[in-house]
Amino acid sequence: QKEVEQDPGPLSVPEGAIVSLNCTYSNSAFQYFMWYRQYSRKGPELLMYTYSSGNKEDGRFTAQVDKSSKYISLFIRDSQPSDSATYLCAMRGAGSYQLTFGKGTKLSVIP
Amino acid sequence: DAGITQSPRYKITETGRQVTLMCHQTWSHSYMFWYRQDLGHGLRLIYYSAAADITDKGEVPDGYVVSRSKTENFPLTLESATRSQTSVYFCASSDRLAGGDLRNIQYFGAGTRLSVL
Numbered sequence: 001q002k003e004v005e006q007d008p009g010p011l012s013v014p015e016g017a018i019v020s021l022n023c024t025y026s027n028s029a030f031q032y033f034m035w036y037r038q039y040s041r042k043g044p045e046l047l048m049y050t051y052s053s054g055n056k057e058d059g060r061f062t063a064q065v066d067k068s069s070k071y072i073s074l075f076i077r078d079s080q081p082s083d084s085a086t087y088l089c090a091m092r093g094a095g096s097y098q099l100t101f102g103k104g105t106k107l108s109v110i111p
Numbered sequence: 112d113a114g115i116t117q118s119p120r121y122k123i124t125e126t127g128r129q130v131t132l133m134c135h136q137t138w139s140h141s142y143m144f145w146y147r148q149d150l151g152h153g154l155r156l157i158y159y160s161a162a163a164d165i166t167d168k169g170e171v172p173d174g175y176v177v178s179r180s181k182t183e184n185f186p187l188t189l190e191s192a193t194r195s196q197t198s199v200y201f202c203a204s205s206d207r208l209a210g211g212d213l214r215n216i217q218y219f220g221a222g223t224r225l226s227v228l
Contacts, residue, residue: 006153043201043219044154088154097142097161097205098169099217103153 003027006089006102015111019076023089023102026070030091030100033065035074038086038104047087048074079109114138117202117220125228130189132223134202141207143185144217145169145177147198154201160185161207192227199224 006023013019021035032051036044050056053067062075072091076083089102115136124130134143145157146169156169158177166177174196176188189196203217 008151041222043203043221045219046216049216097207098156098159101154103151 003100004089004091004102007105008103010106010108012108012110013079015079015081015109017079017109019074019079019083019107019109021074021076021087021089021105021107023072024070025072025091025100027091027093027100028067028070029093031094032092033063033072034090034092034099035061035063036088036090036101038088040085044088081109081111084108115202115204115218115220117200117223119223120221121224123226123228124192126193127191130192130225132187132189132200132202132225134185134187134220136183136185136202136204136218138204138206138218139182140204140218141182142205142217143179144203144205145175145185145187146201146203147171147196148201148222149198157187157200189225192225194227197225197227 004025034049035047037047038044048063050063050065053065056063060077064073086104086106088104090099092099118133141162144159146154148154155171157175158169160166160179163179163182179185200223202220205217
């Protein structure tokens with residue numbers, strides 16, 4: 001079993017929908033949880049991060065971490081065509097600079 | 112230009128040839144990373160470097176060599192390219208001295224698409 005599991009999709013939703021993206025992980029040492037967004041033929045860019053358990057909101061985006069279940073989520077409200085991209089979850093332990101990535105979920109928001 | 116740049120953006124080579132992918136960053140970040148991205152595997156760490164002259168293996172280092180004589184450059188060399196090394200390669204950097212939120216950010220280059228025929 002890989003340390004981080006992420007459904008690759010693809011996921012197709014209509015504009016304005018609420019999108020839920022998820023990852024599960026097995027390494028209990030992970031403390032920092034990140035979501036990267038990657039547009040086609042571009043490098044990933046950090047969207048949000050959370051430390052330990054809890055929620056974090058930034059505009060239309062909400063990141064949730066449930067360490068007891070080893071489960072993280074990214075919610076996108078009022079999705080826009082410009083949100084069409086691949087979303088990668090990533091995690092690291094405290095004191096480490098190495099990230100472990102999920103495989104990414106490809107999202108298409110249809111106008 | 113400020114940021115992290117990779118060259119070339121596209122490269123076609125033949126099996127057995129040596130290929131070097133270049134990565135240059137202008138932020139003086141301590142940490143630099145090389146990843147490969149393949150369908151079905153996602154991003155996998157090849158090598159990373161904590162500072163000049165300090166490098167270490169990641170998840171998939173076989174067939175690759177790195178060096179870091181200067182903080183700003185982190186070249187990746189495929190000593191004898193194989194078809195299985197056809198992939199998109201990303202370089203990233205991270206600031207060891209950054210505080211707060213910035214500690215979690217790895218900044219990625221635009222990638223190099225490598226085809227080994």
